[in-house]
Amino acid sequence: MKTDQPIRAKMVNNWLDIIQQLLFPPTCILCGNPGQAGRDLCSHCRLQLPANACCCPCCANPMDAVAAEADRSCGRCIGRPPAFDKVHAPFLYQDGIRYLITGLKFSARHANARLLAQLLTEHVGQNAQRPDCLMPVPLHKARYRERGFNQAIEIGRNVAAETGIPLDLTSCRRRRDTPHQSGLTSKQRRRNIKNAFELVRPVPCPHVAILDDVMTTGSTVHEMAVLLKNQGVERVDVWVCARA
Ligand SMILES: [Zn+2]
Ligand SMILES: [Zn+2]
Structure with missing residues (x-):
């Protein structure tokens, strides 16, 4: 099996996803504002998440x-x-x-x-x-x-x-x-x-x-x-x- 392919998230690529987004627009789980990029997270809360930037x-x-x-x-x-x-x-x-x-x-x-x-x-x-x-x-x-x-x-x-x-x-x-x-x-x-x-x-x-x-x-x-x-x-x- 090949292990060197990049890991990519799938795109919103079928009509079920599109209808779901229209009926249930993404909402930030942390603050209730509209979500961003199809996720239940807004851009403000995304920036506040505690990144593990410096680590072993x-x-x-x-x-x-x-x-x-x-x-x-x-x-x-x-x-x-x-x-x-x-x-x-x-x-x-x-x-x-x-x-x-x-x-x-x-x-x-x-x-x-x-x-x-x-x-x-x-x-x-x-x-x-x-x-x-x-x-x-x-x-x-x-x-x-x-x-x-x-x-x-x-x-x-x-x-x-x-x-x-x-x-x-x-x-x-x-x-x-x-x-x-x-x-x-x-x-x-x-x-x-x-x-x-x-x-x-x-x-x-x-x-x-x-x-x-x-x-x-x-x-x-x-x-x-x-x-x-x-x-x-x-x-x-x-x-x-x-x-x-
Ligand atoms: Zn938020
Ligand atoms: Zn360590």
């Missing part, structure tokens, strides 16, 4: 401008190199982005998934290599039943529709329902997530992008990347909307 070239952890300029990985990535190759995280987990993610996750506002996916697609389109497939971080089935959906899959479906990159929802399974990661130190997170996933079939892609809403310490995506690399996947990137 490996794990996308925010850095000061001088360190980011040197294009060297952060101390954490040098001390304990992660199994993934590169994280793409266009925003910080703050303000409007935090509002969009928590609204999707805890209030099931599915329109937020589409907007988050559009913003993520715009960023990876300019910065990332095109992967052969997208793999949303799976939820354990008990957690899935409780929430009714997996926010990573909701964002992933929209990114797949925008880019044409296939989704892989079946190869990786969460076999343990791990306690919530929030409030744990990074060492506790690593221990908590250890062996939480398994690959239930071979992944036929040399280049996989793991997809999630937000990345905190990276222990979850590291754990998935270890499995994928052990099974022969050559490159594992991580696409997340926000870096906490």
